[in-house]
Amino acid sequence: MQSSRSESPAELARLVVDIGNTTTTLAIFAGDDEPFVESVQSTLFGDSGAMRDVLSKLFRQHSAPCAIAICSVVPAAAATGSALLESLFSVPVLHIGATLRLPFKLDYATPHTFGADRLALCAWSSHLFAGKPVIAVDIGTAITFDVLDAAGTYRGGLIMPGIDMMSGALHSRTAQLPQVRIEKPASLLGRSTEECIRSGIFWGVVKEIEGLIDAIADELIREDGASSVEVLVTGGNSHLIAPELGAVSLIDELAVLRGTDLLLRMNL
Ligand SMILES: Nc1ncnc2c1ncn2[C@@H]1O[C@H](COP(=O)(O)OP(=O)(O)O)[C@@H](O)[C@H]1O
Ligand SMILES: CC(C)(COP(=O)(O)O)[C@@H](O)C(=O)NCCC(=O)O
Numbered sequence: 001m002q003s004s005r006s007e008s009p010a011e012l013a014r015l016v017v018d019i020g021n022t023t024t025t026l027a028i029f030a031g032d033d034e035p036f037v038e039s040v041q042s043t044l045f046g047d048s049g050a051m052r053d054v055l056s057k058l059f060r061q062h063s064a065p066c067a068i069a070i071c072s073v074v075p076a077a078a079a080t081g082s083a084l085l086e087s088l089f090s091v092p093v094l095h096i097g098a099t100l101r102l103p104f105k106l107d108y109a110t111p112h113t114f115g116a117d118r119l120a121l122c123a124w125s126s127h128l129f130a131g132k133p134v135i136a137v138d139i140g141t142a143i144t145f146d147v148l149d150a151a152g153t154y155r156g157g158l159i160m161p162g163i164d165m166m167s168g169a170l171h172s173r174t175a176q177l178p179q180v181r182i183e184k185p186a187s188l189l190g191r192s193t194e195e196c197i198r199s200g201i202f203w204g205v206v207k208e209i210e211g212l213i214d215a216i217a218d219e220l221i222r223e224d225g226a227s228s229v230e231v232l233v234t235g236g237n238s239h240l241i242a243p244e245l246g247a248v249s250l251i252d253e254l255a256v257l258r259g260t261d262l263l264l265r266m267n268l
């Protein structure tokens, strides 16, 4: 792949892939411009034939990448995907993990099991809110909370089932409950089976997240004397839920991708 001599790595195109348990998102970053983004079902990313089509479409309008990073929580898809990308672009693929140079201190008992998406989200959160405590919430297949203190030290997190997982589990683990599409209910109290499920999951998740954010912020204020705590919300369901939450500093569905790109540039 030829590139002009004058461009620094930050200017050259970087391909960043976020493989979640539901959605795989591919982004092309160049300089500090907003990335060009394509999303596919993660089940597709394991199918190299289908992925060739997605990648050829993606790179029809863009120069080939000078650097590639994969942020994956699905090992099989990451293996297939990186082999495909390395063969297509002859560029080594960086896999996001705890052994990389990080912009924060990862204090986790099992760093090798820490989700790459949570790592990338913490990297971006620490970059965005340097010097402040931050709670990063990813409302995706699962819902995760990750907490950094003002000194940029990881303080811990929480993992809970995501919205579709809850709706799916109610249907698959009971004899009579239907699978319900979750959107904002018309009222708090349901007056039908479908309304009760929709309201139970939607408002249950809102109150769980709100309550946990408040409890975490109280702990940081009590233990660290923090004056205020930033809250960053991301994930496929962030735009559904975040508007119902109290003080959210920022909603950014691309936060994991931006953190992956930051880690790629820090580890080039
Ligand atoms: N295009 C979409 N439109 C509406 N909801 C979506 C879309 N893509 C994902 N979602 C919702 O987001 C959830 C997945 O979150 P996401 O963060 O995309 O996945 P992952 O956990 O794989 O990173 C899905 O369960 C679904 O509820
Ligand atoms: C918790 C997760 C499944 C969330 O992934 P997602 O919802 O994005 O698919 C992922 O971060 C993961 O596989 N974590 C590994 C365990 C850990 O983070 O400690």
Ligand SMILES: [K+]
Pocket: 020, 117, 138, 140, 141, 235, 256
């Ligand atoms: K995610």
